[in-house]
Amino acid sequence: MQLEGSCHCGSVKFSVEAPSPVPFMRCYCSICRKTAGGGGYAINLGADAGTLKVRGKRYLRKYQAVMREEGKPDRQSSGQRHFCGRCGSALWLWDPTWPELVHPHASAIDTPLPVPPENAHILLDSKADWVVVEGKRGDPRFDSYPDFSLAEWHERHAKKKGTRR
Ligand SMILES: [Zn+2]
Numbered sequence: 001m002q003l004e005g006s007c008h009c010g011s012v013k014f015s016v017e018a019p020s021p022v023p024f025m026r027c028y029c030s031i032c033r034k035t036a037g038g039g040g041y042a043i044n045l046g047a048d049a050g051t052l053k054v055r056g057k058r059y060l061r062k063y064q065a066v067m068r069e070e071g072k073p074d075r076q077s078s079g080q081r082h083f084c085g086r087c088g089s090a091l092w093l094w095d096p097t098w099p100e101l102v103h104p105h106a107s108a109i110d111t112p113l114p115v116p117p118e119n120a121h122i123l124l125d126s127k128a129d130w131v132v133v134e135g136k137r138g139d140p141r142f143d144s145y146p147d148f149s150l151a152e153w154h155e156r157h158a159k160k161k162g163t164r165r
């Protein structure tokens with residue numbers, strides 16, 4: 001599926017191919033919350049980095065968070081959070097550790113996206129106290145990272161759809 005995305009002021013527009021862009025993964029970590037998640041979490045999609053086309057590149061800015069853990073030296077995250085330098089919209093995350101993947105923020109996508117059958121809630125150990133996890137019973141919840149990849153989740157749900165009718 002071809003996705004079109006943009007920042008709020010329109011200076012940056014992008015398109016990218018995503019095999020199954022279901023916005024189901026909610027990340028409650030402090031970086032997502034502060035940079036993109038006014039409601040307490042942000043939703044990222046998985047897409048094919050090789051197909052990413054960007055207009056307005058000169059307005060793009062990158063943010064690499066510094067991770068602070070007690071008893072460990074500060075470490076800069078390899079994840080590059082791209083945003084619009086004019087309006088501040090969070091656009092996508094790209095990490096050279098997985099160069100073939102790019103994670104657009106669902107909030108930046110203009111193409112209609114499918115409604116997810118469930119939501120996965122991740123990094124709950126970093127959740128702010130005031131954030132109430134709004135989800136269905138049976139939604140996968142993880143204190144840290146999930147025990148499945150985006151691709152595995154899609155595969156499982158494709159199978160379910162196939163057998164349930
Ligand atoms: Zn903008």
Ligand SMILES: [Zn+2]
Binds near residue numbers: 030031032
């Ligand atoms: Zn996060």
